[in-house]
Amino acid sequence: MTNRSLARCGLFGLGAFFVGALALLFLGLNTSEAQSRDSTRQQAAAAARGVESEDSTCLTCHNNPQVTAIYGTPHGLSALSGAASSAGTCANCHGDSASHGQSLQSPGIVFSNEGRFPASDKAVQNQTCLNCHQSRETVHWSGSAHQAADLACADCHTIHASHATALNELSDASVCLRCHLEQRAQMNLRSHHPVAEGLMTCNDCHNPHGSDAMALLSRISVNETCTSCHAEKRGPFLWEHQPVTEDCTYCHTPHGSTQDRLLSVRQPFLCQTCHSEAFHPSSLYSGTGLPPAGAQQNLLGSSCTNCHSLVHGSNHPSGSRLTR
């Protein structure tokens, strides 16, 4: 960073400070009114819907924002629509907790270990959610990798938050990456999909609730998943490249790579694991092909794809070597 850039940064920072101060003056700070609105909003909404009376026993002790935030979420609404039982919002998920209310025993179902009571068996927790969440997305939960790993819905979803982490597309990758540590490191490599940048989410390719395909892919195969965005690569081409038709991950590592374009191994060596034809495909490429010793067209630039750039397939009648 040059001194000139630093000076510009400083000037900009100063300017931004004054703009911010101006904005604050312009907006005004009606603090008392805002605080009043904030503190009563959730409860007023709930009361207007008639929930609070059904949950009043619970709210006698649990009337705090961490709990009542649920009234601003679809779960808070579910008790009102007639779809759920008439027992009120709390009991819909936490089960019959009469003994908890009377003698402080454990509630019917406990969803996390953070409180004083141990969490319920995860199958019991999950069945509570699955009672309502029967859809295309959850049809393969039973027998899925995450069920096998003994995950509970509440391990990823925060039900009482108005902006639940795993339900927020900007941040749900962080939920997945808490456990998928290898993928977390790969997403910091030079070549990666824009997950860390918030433009893609894990859910764009995977269905964490289970799927028919490998690796919990949301489409039926690796290639269907990749070509839903990269549809230009699916052909069918006149001249197919066989591995491309079978599995994109033969050459690419989708979570991140040290090589350009998510390639799993550097060219030309990646190509030479399958191509050993006479002449240039069978040559040994080494430092003799780099300046000043030499300048090999299969090492510099884009390596093999300096010529074979239609590596995913060609539809040109003369393109059998994927060069045109």
Add this chain to the structure above:
Amino acid sequence: MLQHSSTTHAKLFLSALCCLPLVNALSTSAFAQDSSVSIGAGYSSEDSYRFGQYSSITGEGAYGIGSFLFQGTKQAGYGGTWQLRGDRIGLETTGLEASYRRWDEFSFSLNYEQLPHYRFNDGYTPFIGSGTMVQTLPPGWTGSSSTSGFSALGSSLNQVNVDTRRDRVTSALQWHITESWQLQGEFRHETKQGSDTLAAIFGSTGGNPRGSVLVRPVDYQIDEFDVSVTYAAAGSQFNLGYNTLRFSNDNASLRFDNPFNNSQWAAGANFSDGAVGQIGLEPDNVSQQYSLSGTHSFGSGTRLSGSLVSTRLEQDDSFLPYSSVFPAPIPLPRSDLGGRVDSLLANLRFATRVSDRGNLNLHYYFRERDNRTPQAIYLRIPGDATPQGGLLNSSARVNRIYDLEQEKLSADFRYRLSGSTRLNLGLEFEQTDRSMLDVATTEEERTYARLSFKPTVTSSAWIKLARAERDSSTYDATAPFVAGHNPDYVATLMGNELFENDPLLRRYHLTARNRDELSASFSLFPWDQASVSFLAILAMDDYPEARIGLQESDKSSYSLDFSFDPAQAWQASVFYTYDNYQNRQAGYARLGGGNPTPFFPESLRLPGNDWWVSSEDRVHSIGSMLQWSAIPERLDLSLEASYSDANTMTQPLSRGQRFLPLPDVSTEIVSAEFSANYRLSADRELSLGWYFERFQAIDWSLDSGGIDALSNILLPGNLSPNYSAHFISLSLHANF
């Protein structure tokens, strides 16, 4: 193409400021609940495509950035919620969403997203019209047989940008027709526009190609429609769906001037003749898919589920001519491919609880790719510099249509040994049949065992062992050659001439493989506020039959995580991951002019031509996060930092082939992000942010010479990215 100008930044920034009255008005209106608006501005210190590859902050200057979230709930009777949302407004990563939902009735959403991808802007080309479908050489260009002879090159260069942007509009509808029936529909319209690199090969001499890497136009469009009906009742779910995806490319081909002259080429093919080459770009395609899936529960713990998906993919773009220079005496066998690939996928799962402690899952999987594209003989012209040959030579090619049939059967058994100790055993068998390849069938068996337990009250652990053995059917090295050439030409050849590849090659996805995997995790919770976890993954692949090709592939990954929340006001975490990937492959240099020693019989092979290459990636990744509520309910501070250091080492080796070591390729990325959020009131927050990123890369493929470093190929000459960039921002967040 998509680069911001300072003027644009200033306009965006001023536009954001103009939104302030709107924010004020909305904050006092009654129709919105739990809504928020953020407006702010930022300044970037660096001109770098790589820094802004996904953020679009590619240039030094100011940026206006805003976001909003308006949402509300109808409070009478049953609830209906609506939401209007906008993110990153002012950048080319804008996301907008409008949704409305009535619980258990219907939901509707309309979404707009931008996804830019900036690759590089430091490349050069002499071609006029770069990034378009017709690219010509400038007046005064002098043709030559090699790039060093392009005397007008230096004075003809124009800078090129390579970047694309996706614009995606998605609308989705869910309608609960009755309590059990639900209809879902989704439509996606997506465009991808911009530029990318493409090799334009015109001809060759003695196997040495002549061409240029051009900047091609990208103008794609995807339209996808998906509709399904779901029936869900207690114990049963069924889904019937239809999906169609149409890909359209506005550019069928790219035409380019040939910059080379070569005395070996036919008259009319040289630059001096005004020869023009033509490359085919990706053809349009369309797929239609029908799916049926369902699940039924037979009581507690027993469940049967299955799915059937049938897909048809078609492509019928008109063919380009064999050559744009010479007429083809033997015409094309068809005017278009009439390409069609049918695929079928079936799944059947059975899950049951065999006892109070044990569960059994059985899974059958079937996948078929049936390529029904018509086959024909195409008399290809390798480059536009050559006239068409006859039917009885290697240029008479038959298009290979690859079929695949795969079956997989797996059993997974889980048993709870004690309260917290669980054992998981699994067995899988997979058979894959392929056509027109050197291997017709592969069979693989996989077994695994996983044990999870709690060594102490404050710790948990698991360990998993897996073993996979893949066998392949008899290797027929001639099969791809025979399938891909004119049968009349094949009949003229000797048996040892029917090889495309070295007959000792075993391609890694088709040959025998032994895979061993070990993974283990240990987590310790010494006290409520802290946790330490360790994860190790080791995998070793051996390809015992590959004398040529990939022989070994190993992976190891170790991660250590530490998180610490000493008080409500503090949260801290740090992680370190080390990844190591190693490959070892072997080759045989079949060189020696126009008539090299044949691969076969084996006795003629020259031991000195054997070679090996070992490559290794070593990656260190470190990340840390610190959050501090410096003034409770008033000031929150956050600092995140990450470091990634990746090195690729490649070691060639041969007894008789001349070689020199290859330099390492390295990439070091350091980033730090600081934010301070000051809560001015219950509804107002001021955020100050600073982001720093340093990217340092050394890559011999890019940094070893310029656009004419190769004698036969003109390169764009872009270099490895190297920069240090700061981005500071100030924003105001208002809730109302």
